[in-house]
Amino acid sequence: MALRNCRNVKVLDITPVGETQRPGEFFELRLERPDWDAWKPGQFVMIRPVDWPMDILWGRPFSICSGDSRSVTLFVQKVGRGTARLAELKKGDTVALWGPLGNSFAVEPDTPTLMLAGGIGIAPFRGYVEQHSHPENLKLFFAHRMPLGCYPHEGIAAVADVECMAEEKPEDLQAIIARMGELVNEYRDGLILCCGPTPFMKTAQRFALEAGARLYVSLENRMACGVGACLGCVCKDGEGHHVQVCTKGPIFRADNVEL
Ligand SMILES: Cc1cc2nc3c(=O)[nH]c(=O)nc-3n(C[C@H](O)[C@H](O)[C@H](O)COP(=O)(O)OP(=O)(O)OC[C@H]3O[C@@H](n4cnc5c(N)ncnc54)[C@H](O)[C@@H]3O)c2cc1C
Ligand code: FES
Secondary structure, three states, X not given: OOOOOEEEEEEEEEEEOOOOOOOOOEEEEEEEOOOOOOOOOOOEEEEEEOOOOOOOOOOEEEEOOEEOOOEEEEEEEOOOHHHHHHOOOOOOOEEEEEEEEOOOOOOOOXXXXXXXXXXXXXXXXXXXXXXXXXHHHEEXXXXXXXXXXXXXXHHHHOOOEEEEEEOOOHHHHHHHXXXXXXXXXXXXOOEEEEEXXXXXXXXXHHHHHHHOOOEEEEOOOOOOOOOOOOOOOOEXXXXXXXXXXXXXXXEEEHHHEEO
């Protein structure tokens, strides 16, 4: 399949971040920026190193975490075969990259905005905060299982209000859910954005529907092509119609998507 906007780019840096029992579980991947126009926070790219064997046929999707005129930074958690192979990339290696793909998060500079992030779902919010003209209106609520140092939260904490809760023991989950409920209520007249594991987003969706709050969720469905051609990523919208997450999303209004 020929992909429009597919470019071969070089790895500029690959940097392990934080420490867990699985060495190298989290890493930052800085790639050469292709000749793109601007990207918007919440958009993603597909990447596939050019020397991947054919048994890893498809690329993998990652949110654009950050970027400047020369580079695009992705923040990756190693979860399976593809991400394990990405962790082995070296500076100077070549990666096929296509994007920026998908829609983006709503940005309303003067509206109090709550970002709900679970685990690696924090990645797109770094770009969101960096591009926001009034970060004093932003609050991040971040729930995480791995040590805080594994995640790119410091850049966010430098400019926005950040509240973190670790899930280290079973009872922590109830506390996280309770705090999420309080915050969704607090921001019921504002804007709420969410990215994280599906159970985390479902909980946010339930609270938002109860409170009548405006919530957008960013779906991380498995993807193959990223451009609407394979139907590998579909979800159901609020009316039960199948829609492609890669082209209609990845961001949906929580009252118009089935999680
Ligand atoms: C729009 C979008 C943005 C994303 N942004 C990021 C990001 O910024 N950082 C990041 O680390 N990951 C992100 N992901 C998830 C990432 O794409 C997957 O973790 C990756 O594709 C897994 O590939 P793998 O070959 O290592 O895993 P596989 O070997 O394919 O699968 C290993 C395990 O991971 C699970 N898995 C596979 N794909 C996904 C997925 N999409 N979501 C959740 N679990 C999955 C599988 O069910 C399996 O349990 C994003 C996904 C999407 C769709
Ligand atoms: S990933 Fe192929 S249609 Fe969405």
